[in-house]
Amino acid sequence: MYDAFPKHLQEDWCGLNLVAPITHPVPVGAVVPKFYGYYVPVREDNEKRDEQIALQNFKRSPGYKAWDRLSPILLLQECGSPITPGNFSADERSECYSLALRLHHAEFTQNSFYTRNILKQAGPLTVEPSKRSMSTPSFRIIDFGRGEFWPYKLEAAKEENVDRRRRRTTKHSMAVPTEEQMKLRVAQGEREDTADKEALERCGKAWWELRDYEVRKAHSELQIQDFMY
Template sequence: MHTPTPAEAVVPQFYGYDVPTLEEEEIDDRPLGLDRNGQISGKGSIKKKYLSPMLLLEDCGNPIDIDKLSGDKKSEVFSLFLRLHTAVWLHKSTFPRNVVVREPDPSLQPLPPPSSRRAN
């Protein structure tokens, strides 16, 4: 690739992984038998509630719309995928719904150019 490499983040910031614990179990007092799913239920059976583990990641924006991307943006997305794979990471699902972009916030004022930020 002969174009400049974008310097944006390729993966979201990782904040943690949590496996919630549930201390109570539900005891079923109905007559013993099978429920609709073929699971044992009824007298003496214990149903354990399941809580999903959570992966806490930075919100990185909305899924891209390939049809609305300019040629430069498509090239930038391709370049970011190359960076990811060069670092020996495997994405495994490059569908557009799994590639997100954060649009700039129009309420934020841009920083002045570096030459005008010099200390006096």
């Protein structure tokens, strides 16, 4: 997911921006942590054999502890601590709310929009650390394990259509079809086209419902009243 984020969601900017449906300007910072890479450990052959032996011994004897095995590392920017909206000003609520909206404008959903997944640290990050302050905080949305990206979701729906057609396709003989057989094939093709269209429409509807739910969730988590925007 992180490698799909465009740069403008990970970079810090100066100034303000209008993010619909918010009717007043909000700060333009990064939305998500900077992504530094996903690192997978690579071992020499003898180390692999040592690990296999350790695992075998561990399985044979619960008292035997296999030596620590390295795990892949998702390296991200440190972004602070979870927010406490009860202590927020209206501007801070607006800024956090705008992060969710900017994700949606970029065709992403986070799908776990809780305060524990919104971090706050002294800012702005565009200045040196000694000049940063919690009076000008920096916010980030984290944890995209359940996140979705619309182009990926749409492509998956199209692939499902292709698979469905493949499963339903009837093998025809090499003989020249009769007029009645041609009519049946045309009718089948039209039904498949209709099914494809309906499947994509359901996918699109589900996507917009998901975005609407996340907006309502943001209102709830950030303690935003409807009349505020």
